[in-house]
Amino acid sequence: METKHDIRKALLVADGGSTKTDWCLAFPHREPQLFRTRGLNPALLELPAIREILQTELLSRLTPHLQDPEAEIHIYYYGAGCLPSVCTKMEQALTGLLPRSTAEVHSDLLGAARALCGHEAGIACILGTGSNSCRYDGQDIVQHVSPLGYILGDEGSGTALGKRLIGDWLKGLLDEELSGKLAESYGWDEADIIRKVYREPEANRFLASFTPFLKAHRTHPAVHRILTDCFKAFFERNIMAYRPGPLAVHFVGSIAAIFREELEETAGIYGIRIGNILREPIGRMVAYHQQKLKNETD
Secondary structure (H helix, E strand, O other), X not given: OOOHHHHOEEEEEEEEOOOEEEEEEEOOOOOOEEEEEEOOOOOOOOHXXXXXXXXXXXXXHHHHHOOOOOOEEEEEEEEOOOOHHHHHHHHHHHHOOOOOEEEEEEEHHHHHHHHHHOOOOEEEEEEOOOEEEEEEOOOOEEEOOOOOHHHHOOOOOHHHHHHHHHHHHHOOOOOHHHHHHHHHHHOOOHHHHHHHHHOOOOHHHHHHOOHHHHHHOOOOHHXXXXXXXXXXXXXXXXXXXXXXXXXXXXXEOHXXXXXXXXXXXXXXXXXXXXXXXXXXXXXXXXXXXXXXXXHHHO
């Protein structure tokens, strides 16, 4: 039975990116409420801008679900750009949003680790537009290999896959049939590609935008080779540094979800055991904190 004390305790968990932020409001014994706002990267936005987004896009949608003005809200924000130097900024914006609330701000990588591994040790990875990874002890990150961004690293990411595909195409390494399909699908020539990669902003997103083509032609030998080569680079340059041994290696992100089969095939080469693969982490983030709260109150 739901008690008054239960009603007054809620979790507000966020998975924040630069373009969008997913929120989940969870009370015990109630259906969780999901919301989406614009991205809230504290490394890119100043405090007034963050507060404005929270006020206009989140607060009005939260209020109808907060039946008790005395409700205690525990806010956990996991986001891109949440380095220690800017976490205080985000915490200030969040704690001022609701009365009787506390806020913790952490990196998106810790959020991914808690969603993927829960309270167990493991290797947690993000494979989306970019890539990242860590060794996790069931509560915190204990080892981290820097992803280095899309120029120096981000192996296995959508950006890395697109870079390899376009490079092979422009160097004439793809067969005539696949080259023709690529040209027909996008209509760009070499000059267009060079301009978009070297002279226009967000080259990483442009390169990652070729993911649908890779997905559509994943059984073509050249595409299959691109996928497995890029995933080999991810394992060799990142995961092997953790010496995973019996630990499962878990993944979150669109690239891992779309190319699960190729990822598992490549992992087998290294004797790596794949665990959970999630497209979105928000539901499992909430479950982690619900279990943690239950353990603390039992």
